[in-house]
Amino acid sequence: MTTVMTPVSGPGAPGPETGSSRRAPLRPGTALGLGSAVLYLSLIVLIPLAAVVWRSTEDGPNAFWQAITTPDAWAALKLTVGASLIVAVVNLVMGTLIAWVLVRDRFPGKAVVDTIIDLPFALPTIVAGLVLLALYGPESPIGINFAYTRIGVVLALLFVTLPFVVRTVQPVLLELDRDMEEAAASLGARPLAIFRRIILPNLMPAMLSGTALAFTRAIAEFGSTVLISGNLPFKTQVAAVNLFGQIESDNLTGAAAISTVLLVVALVALVSLDLLQRWGSRRG
Amino acid sequence: MTVRRLRGIAAAAVATTALVTACGGGNGSAGGDGKVQLALVAYSTPQAAYKDIIAAFQKTTAGKNVTFTQSFGASGDQSRAVGNGLKADVVAFSLETDMTRLVKAGLVAGDWNSGPTKGMVTDSIVVIGTRKGNPKGIKTWDDLVKPGVEVITPNPFTSGGARWNIMAAYGAKSNKGADQNAGMTYLDSLFKNVPVQDDSGRKSLQTFTGGKGDAILTYENEAIFAQQNGQAIDYTVPDATLLIENPIAVTKNSAHAKEAKAFLDFLYTKDAQTIFAKNGYRPVTQDATGVTFPTPPQLFTIDDLGGWPDVTTKFFDAKTGLVADIERKLGVATEK
Amino acid sequence: MAKLGLRTLALVYLLFLLILPVILIIWRTFGDGLGPFFEALTSPSAVHAFQVTLVVAIWAVVANTIFGVGVSLLLVRHSFPGKRVLNALIDLPMAVSPVVVGLALILVYGRFAPAGGLLESWGIQVIFSTPGMVLATVFVSLPLVVRAIVPVLEELGEEQEQAAHTLGASPLQTFGRITLPGIRWALGYGIVLCLARSLGEYGAVAVVSGRLVDQTQTLTLFVEERFQNFDQPAAFAAATALALIAVVTLLLTKLLRPKD
Numbered sequence: 001m002t003t004v005m006t007p008v009s010g011p012g013a014p015g016p017e018t019g020s021s022r023r024a025p026l027r028p029g030t031a032l033g034l035g036s037a038v039l040y041l042s043l044i045v046l047i048p049l050a051a052v053v054w055r056s057t058e059d060g061p062n063a064f065w066q067a068i069t070t071p072d073a074w075a076a077l078k079l080t081v082g083a084s085l086i087v088a089v090v091n092l093v094m095g096t097l098i099a100w101v102l103v104r105d106r107f108p109g110k111a112v113v114d115t116i117i118d119l120p121f122a123l124p125t126i127v128a129g130l131v132l133l134a135l136y137g138p139e140s141p142i143g144i145n146f147a148y149t150r151i152g153v154v155l156a157l158l159f160v161t162l163p164f165v166v167r168t169v170q171p172v173l174l175e176l177d178r179d180m181e182e183a184a185a186s187l188g189a190r191p192l193a194i195f196r197r198i199i200l201p202n203l204m205p206a207m208l209s210g211t212a213l214a215f216t217r218a219i220a221e222f223g224s225t226v227l228i229s230g231n232l233p234f235k236t237q238v239a240a241v242n243l244f245g246q247i248e249s250d251n252l253t254g255a256a257a258i259s260t261v262l263l264v265v266a267l268v269a270l271v272s273l274d275l276l277q278r279w280g281s282r283r284g
Numbered sequence: 285m286t287v288r289r290l291r292g293i294a295a296a297a298v299a300t301t302a303l304v305t306a307c308g309g310g311n312g313s314a315g316g317d318g319k320v321q322l323a324l325v326a327y328s329t330p331q332a333a334y335k336d337i338i339a340a341f342q343k344t345t346a347g348k349n350v351t352f353t354q355s356f357g358a359s360g361d362q363s364r365a366v367g368n369g370l371k372a373d374v375v376a377f378s379l380e381t382d383m384t385r386l387v388k389a390g391l392v393a394g395d396w397n398s399g400p401t402k403g404m405v406t407d408s409i410v411v412i413g414t415r416k417g418n419p420k421g422i423k424t425w426d427d428l429v430k431p432g433v434e435v436i437t438p439n440p441f442t443s444g445g446a447r448w449n450i451m452a453a454y455g456a457k458s459n460k461g462a463d464q465n466a467g468m469t470y471l472d473s474l475f476k477n478v479p480v481q482d483d484s485g486r487k488s489l490q491t492f493t494g495g496k497g498d499a500i501l502t503y504e505n506e507a508i509f510a511q512q513n514g515q516a517i518d519y520t521v522p523d524a525t526l527l528i529e530n531p532i533a534v535t536k537n538s539a540h541a542k543e544a545k546a547f548l549d550f551l552y553t554k555d556a557q558t559i560f561a562k563n564g565y566r567p568v569t570q571d572a573t574g575v576t577f578p579t580p581p582q583l584f585t586i587d588d589l590g591g592w593p594d595v596t597t598k599f600f601d602a603k604t605g606l607v608a609d610i611e612r613k614l615g616v617a618t619e620k
Numbered sequence: 621m622a623k624l625g626l627r628t629l630a631l632v633y634l635l636f637l638l639i640l641p642v643i644l645i646i647w648r649t650f651g652d653g654l655g656p657f658f659e660a661l662t663s664p665s666a667v668h669a670f671q672v673t674l675v676v677a678i679w680a681v682v683a684n685t686i687f688g689v690g691v692s693l694l695l696v697r698h699s700f701p702g703k704r705v706l707n708a709l710i711d712l713p714m715a716v717s718p719v720v721v722g723l724a725l726i727l728v729y730g731r732f733a734p735a736g737g738l739l740e741s742w743g744i745q746v747i748f749s750t751p752g753m754v755l756a757t758v759f760v761s762l763p764l765v766v767r768a769i770v771p772v773l774e775e776l777g778e779e780q781e782q783a784a785h786t787l788g789a790s791p792l793q794t795f796g797r798i799t800l801p802g803i804r805w806a807l808g809y810g811i812v813l814c815l816a817r818s819l820g821e822y823g824a825v826a827v828v829s830g831r832l833v834d835q836t837q838t839l840t841l842f843v844e845e846r847f848q849n850f851d852q853p854a855a856f857a858a859a860t861a862l863a864l865i866a867v868v869t870l871l872l873t874k875l876l877r878p879k880d
Contacts, residue, residue: 029791030694033690033693033694037687037690037694037706040683040687041706041709041710041762044755044758044759045709045713045759046709046712047728048724048727048728048759049712049716049720049724051728051733052720052723052724052727094630097629097630097633098630098633100626100630101626101627101631104623105623105627107627113631115871116634116638116870117638118873119642119866119870120638122816122820122866122867123820123862123866124820124821124822124840124843124862125718125820125822125823125840126822126840126843126844126859127820127840127859127866130645130855130859131863134641134645135640135641135644137494138493141644145495147494147495148480148491155637159638162637162638191622216714216715219717220715220718221717222717222718222719222823223718223822223840226844232480232491233480233483234480235480239717240717240718240719240720241719243719243720244719244826244827245442245483247719247723247726247827248357248361248364249360250364250367250368252726252727256723259717259719259720259723259724263715263720266715267715269715270715323832328848331833331849332849353832353833353835354833354834355832355833356831356833357831365748365830368730368731368747369730369731369732369745369747369748370748370830371745371748486848487848490848493850510850513849513850513851515850
């Protein structure tokens with residue numbers, strides 16, 4: 001699951017240059033295959049995304065700035081980035097904690113818990129929203145109503161980003177060589193110090209990369225916030241929902257502008273992630 | 285799992301897809317074996333009504349060989365979608381301006397409103413919705429501007445249909461438009477009591493049923509729909525309120541103009557109008573049976589206030605409209 | 621002691637964020653028994669929604685599997701200028717919001733866009749129709765098969781393939797007899813992930829669908845639409861069906877996961 005949860009985790013070129021394999025240069029048949037693959041990617045992903053950026057700049061930089069600073073769009077962007085940062089930090093802590101418990105602890109039902117951690121990744125976002133609304137909405141059996149509040153938004157984002165940090169930290173924890181910890185313990189170091197000085201530095205790259213992924217996912221989130229946050233403009237409307245409204249209102253240039261902002265923020269997060277991983281792998 | 289089995293599975297998958305696609309129906313307008321397919325594009329609230337009406341239509345001789353695709357959504361969004369290529373043979377909207385947009389785009393004939401009902405197929409009125417039992421006793425327009433009362437109404441710049449609410453309030457308090465100052469003062473006070481403005485009428489209804497607000501400005505048919513679906517909502521018909529008229533038309537480029545017109549005519553028959561009435565709409569013909577609606581003593585129409593073209597420019601122009609001013613003071617978006 | 625504290629904290633967090641809400645939905649759905657559940661799911665609209673979802677998902681999975689296998693082979697077994705760029709671009713869909721996906725497709729394949737207009741003149745409608753929904757679903761699930769196969773392909777190494785080649789096997793034979801069996805579990809894993817993602821897509825198809833009830837309404841759109849129409853039983857039933865599919869997916873991927 002790690003490979004999929006952290007799609008950008010591989011170093012730039014796939015695969016180490018193993019001794020015996022020289023990569024075969026391109027033959028005509030394979031060149032055709034490459035061409036088709038690039039065509040497929042272009043028609044479906046690259047050209048449409050380029051069209052978004054193009055459309056956002058179509059009417060000039062002033063129009064772009066105006067589109068993203070309209071009161072509701074700006075409020076939506078602020079809420080989105082703010083909530084996503086909160087969610088990223090919470091995930092950093094709780095995700096690491098959960099990974100720790102899953103790796104180092106033993107209790108009945110652990111395998112079940114380990115499996116369902118991935119549920120938010122498999123569950124359709126609208127279903128996630130409905131599920132949260134059932135427990136934390138107007139008909140909540142425990143009397144809590146977070147619908148139409150920002151807490152509802154944060155809840156939804158926490159739900160969908162749950163697996164990210166857990167699944168990036170878990171494998172690293174599993175591989176961790178415990179000799180150093182045991183040596184430190186035998187020398188009298190306390191558990192907290194061991195964690196801080198020995199374990200944490202080794203985990204940090206994985207923790208941060210999982211957090212960056214969670215952040216990227218959170219800013220893009222749409223489906224799960226639609227139901228529980230009620231999408232009150234200025235109060236609980238995230239960027240993706242505001243964007244949806246702009247598209248429906250045929251304000252495509254404005255929509256493209258907001259989209260471009262989201263894409264840029266995601267790009268920055270992922271580039272930072274890539275740099276972090278290079279730093280991590282250099283530390284060995 | 286051998287390669288051969290994998291190939292077999294792949295072949296089966298492709299075959300299944302082909303089968304399902306064939307059965308699931310493509311998007312062609314010929315439904316196959318002599319059937320004609322009409323595309324109905326409508327605003328969101330009459331969805332339940334049209335389901336029953338289409339079934340009734342298909343029992344008539346005119347409708348025997350007609351199948352339908354149906355699309356429902358916010359009135360303005362649907363109108364824009366048709367303008368952007370959403371196929372439609374019959375279009376039904378909440379607001380006349382959504383229809384005139386298509387007339388301007390050349391998709392609906394200019395004489396769509398020349399019939400006896402002026403192109404309107406259903407009516408409704410603006411009502412004041414409250415919690416079940418009306419614990420705060422909100423019954424009149426004046427009650428809505430009392431301090432501490434929270435009123436839910438959608439943003440009239442994203443929801444064209446929301447403009448009915450605003451103009452009802454304005455018309456009631458300005459003596460049907462005679463006293464503009466009184467009307468605008470009222471709207472000012474009203475908006476101060478509006479905590480949030482949703483994008484559409486249906487969404488504002490859900491905000492209200494979700495627990496927010498003390499009262500909601502909504503259409504009678506929406507309130508009835510909510511009640512019929514178990515929502516704990518009551519509503520009061522104010523003494524002075526606006527008659528909501530919903531337009532409908534056949535599109536100019538319909539491939540099945542005859543059948544579309546036949547469906548349109550069916551909508552004015554007693555059967556169809558009765559179905560509308562059962563779903564909370566006020567019929568436009570006189571012979572619908574089974575449901576009666578209270579008549580507000582001071583009912584007025586949008587024509588009394590100048591008609592939609594004038595009202596749209598005067599009140600809802602994004603830059604210079606009177607309501608746009610109020611919204612700007614509150615920091616709410618007026619650009620669409 | 622600290623161990624117990626950490627465990628409790630983790631479990632309580634998971635309980636309130638994940639476990640309780642899911643259990644509650646299932647309980648609410650089946651609260652009145654299995655009857656209403658099946659009734660809601662066998663209504664014509666629900667059945668149509670299933671069909672649409674299935675058709676769209678299968679097309680997306682087939683397309684992305686062919687692309688996935690092809691690109692994986694290219695990336696792992698060959699070298700060419702721009703390989704790193706291609707590798708990074710494949711991951712791009714993971715960073716894009718679903719609504720942006722919808723917008724992007726409208727801007728290129730909508731009626732008033734150059735490509736879209738051309739297709740319309742040939743009678744092919746992309747936006748507001750099934751092809752558009754397939755494109756959207758392909759977009760969001762694009763990287764999944766590739767990322768599942770690539771590590772396994774790398775690990776497999778080329779020796780066997782090279783041996784087959786020296787013995788006179790054609791590329792196709794080599795692929796069918798050597799490569800494919802080698803990656804079959806990873807391929808299965810990738811396909812299951814791709815299928816799950818495709819079945820569950822909501823945001824992107826919401827934008828390009830046109831809300832044609834019974835025509836372009838997937839099961840996820842059905843959930844939302846029923847909820848907006850105050851039809852909770854139908855919305856919950858469809859949501860639970862989707863949740864059950866998700867759980868099945870989880871179990872399948874656990875079985876198929878390439879052993880580290």
